[in-house]
Amino acid sequence: QGIGFDSADAGIWSQAVLVGGLVIWLLTYLFRVGTHKMTYNQQLKNYEDAVLQKRLEEMTPEELAQLQAEVEEEKKS
Template identity: 70%
Template sequence: MRRIDVIGIGLGVFVAGGAVYLALTLAGLDGISAGIWSQVIFTGGLVGWVLTYITRVFSQKMTYNQQLKDYEDAVLQKRLDEMTNEEIAQLQVELEAEKKSQSAS
């Protein structure tokens, strides 16, 4: 994420908080109540965002993890595409032998 993106998001959150405050005052709440409720809404949104972030971290659904998995899959697919039929058959034989040796122990 670029610096300008972070500045834009911060400014957007600031403006949204002011808009919520103004909407609550126009809805009839006094300034103190509108301020408290706008903070409650902001804090609830922040806690919700943090929970989704933590969920993505522990489930490893972050952008970096997905990019790394996609890259590894592409590299393995390229290697498989470059192999001859004989090499693929030999690899299958080796995998079968490894499975048998793991199940025997």
């Protein structure tokens, strides 16, 4: 009503804006779910990467050589 609409039109337009915003938010949410860009997925990936990095840093040179040989064998298969 503050911008010149009567009460019926103001109600309709405010609901339209609310529903439009909700639809846009829902579409962005579904897009993030579909592309796995959710906060939880990103945190899980970061945690897994950090755990693997820590394990690699703790391995001895012999263990690293053995792991590399296993990886090479899998690539050949």
